[in-house]
Amino acid sequence: MLGQAVDIIELMANYLGIIIIPIMTIILGRKVILERKQIKKLNMIRFIIFCIFLALSWMLIWEFLYESTPLGDVLNVELIISINTFSFYSFGLGLMITLAISMVSYINRWESLYYISFFIFAGMFIVFLSTEISIFLLPYVFTGGVIAVVFLFATGFRLKDNSSLGLAIFATLVFPTLIAEKTIVGQMLSLVYPIFGLIFALGYFKLFKVGVVEQIE
Amino acid sequence: MSDLPIFLLLEVVFLVFCVVTILIILRTYLEIRESIYLGLMVFFAAILFNSLFRVINLFITLNLAIGANLSLSNIIALLIFTIQLRFFLYLKKLKKLYWLPLVASFYIGFGLYVNDSLIFFISYAIVIGFVIPVILLREGRKTRNGLAVGLGLFFLIYGLSKMLQVPFVPELLRIIGIIISTLAVLEFFDKYLFYDKEEKEKIQNAWISKLTDKK
Numbered sequence: 001m002l003g004q005a006v007d008i009i010e011l012m013a014n015y016l017g018i019i020i021i022p023i024m025t026i027i028l029g030r031k032v033i034l035e036r037k038q039i040k041k042l043n044m045i046r047f048i049i050f051c052i053f054l055a056l057s058w059m060l061i062w063e064f065l066y067e068s069t070p071l072g073d074v075l076n077v078e079l080i081i082s083i084n085t086f087s088f089y090s091f092g093l094g095l096m097i098t099l100a101i102s103m104v105s106y107i108n109r110w111e112s113l114y115y116i117s118f119f120i121f122a123g124m125f126i127v128f129l130s131t132e133i134s135i136f137l138l139p140y141v142f143t144g145g146v147i148a149v150v151f152l153f154a155t156g157f158r159l160k161d162n163s164s165l166g167l168a169i170f171a172t173l174v175f176p177t178l179i180a181e182k183t184i185v186g187q188m189l190s191l192v193y194p195i196f197g198l199i200f201a202l203g204y205f206k207l208f209k210v211g212v213v214e215q216i217e
Numbered sequence: 218m219s220d221l222p223i224f225l226l227l228e229v230v231f232l233v234f235c236v237v238t239i240l241i242i243l244r245t246y247l248e249i250r251e252s253i254y255l256g257l258m259v260f261f262a263a264i265l266f267n268s269l270f271r272v273i274n275l276f277i278t279l280n281l282a283i284g285a286n287l288s289l290s291n292i293i294a295l296l297i298f299t300i301q302l303r304f305f306l307y308l309k310k311l312k313k314l315y316w317l318p319l320v321a322s323f324y325i326g327f328g329l330y331v332n333d334s335l336i337f338f339i340s341y342a343i344v345i346g347f348v349i350p351v352i353l354l355r356e357g358r359k360t361r362n363g364l365a366v367g368l369g370l371f372f373l374i375y376g377l378s379k380m381l382q383v384p385f386v387p388e389l390l391r392i393i394g395i396i397i398s399t400l401a402v403l404e405f406f407d408k409y410l411f412y413d414k415e416e417k418e419k420i421q422n423a424w425i426s427k428l429t430d431k432k
Contacts, residue, residue: 111313112312112313115317123321124324127324127328130332
């Protein structure tokens with residue numbers, strides 16, 4: 001009975017995710033373009049947030065295709081959805097964490113750390129392409145994810161920045177769904193995070209009056 | 218075996234200059250407290266250790282491979298490359314890329330550990346051993362920076378010495394390189410090679426005219 005409930009919620013969460021997250025990405029992308037036209041300059045923080053959601057959409061599309069469509073029977077697990085090695089899904093996940101770490105260093109103006117996560121991730125990918133070894137991927141995803149979330153919370157509260165805090169809450173909701181995917185808690189959170197994400201993307205999440213993004217503008 | 222005393226003598230000369238260079242850099246670091254001098258100290262310490270290691274290897278084989286092809290000499294070489302690249306980024310003020318040398322060296326080291334192919338290691342060595350010194354020399358000449366020119370020359374000569382296998386030529390090249398780097402850290406090039414006579418005269422004239430105005 002519980003198993004059936006989990007399956008139903010999983011299906012609902014998959015559909016909700018596949019509809020809402022790409023819409024969020026489009027909303028954020030539109031915001032970035034409009035802002036670029038208005039201030040004649042790319043707002044890097046908004047652009048990174050847009051890229052994070054783009055990576056999440058990429059992941060969810062592959063997850064949806066594999067889990068909720070008949071294509072799941074013909075698609076290669078290793079190539080599409082595997083998390084232990086580089087697949088379309090884990091590449092998106094790694095990229096998301098890379099961007100989140102980069103965002104933390106960007107907001108805090110730690111200039112020498114702006115690209116460190118990209119170097120680490122690119123190195124891992126090159127090692128994988130040349131040797132098929134991806135032993136650093138999972139430790140990177142977990143430690144990088146925890147570091148990014150902790151620093152996003154810390155930055156959000158310290159600088160009173162809505163984008164960092166919103167992203168931290170969003171990541172906190174997304175992470176358990178990746179680790180405990182087949183549990184009732186994981187599936188419930190799968191339903192919650194797209195809703196929070198939509199609130200965040202539409203710009204209604206404003207815990208603090210003036211955020212870093214607005215200050216930079 | 219008869220070449221051994223000459224080889225040892227050349228190594229001792231190299232080591233002496235290496236120690237002198239490290240001490241001068243240490244003195245500069247204590248005066249200025251710039252982290253790059255600390256990096257340069259580690260760089261010359263690694264070169265010194267590499268030289269000692271070569272001498273010890275003549276008597277006892279120490280260069281054991283870890284994994285597929287990662288040996289102690291490769292680790293030292295990676296450390297040297299890391300600091301060379303970091304020094305270049307520091308001079309070019311590319312702060313955003315400061316961590317690139319360390320990350321790149323780590324992955325190349327890991328590549329050597331899992332695979333005996335040297336392709337990435339050699340490519341990295343070529344870029345750092347030849348491309349970067351040439352850029353350093355050009356930039357150093359343009360900005361009249363004696364340290365950059367001296368170290369650029371040292372990196373180039375040291376890289377070249379690693380490629381040659383003619384008896385005593387690599388050792389002699391390394392000695393020439395280390396003498397150049399000692400002169401560079403002693404600000405020899407800044408004082409004599411990039412000495413700007415016109416600028417100095419302009420300053421002197423300005424002072425003289427100020428003094429005559431007061432009178």
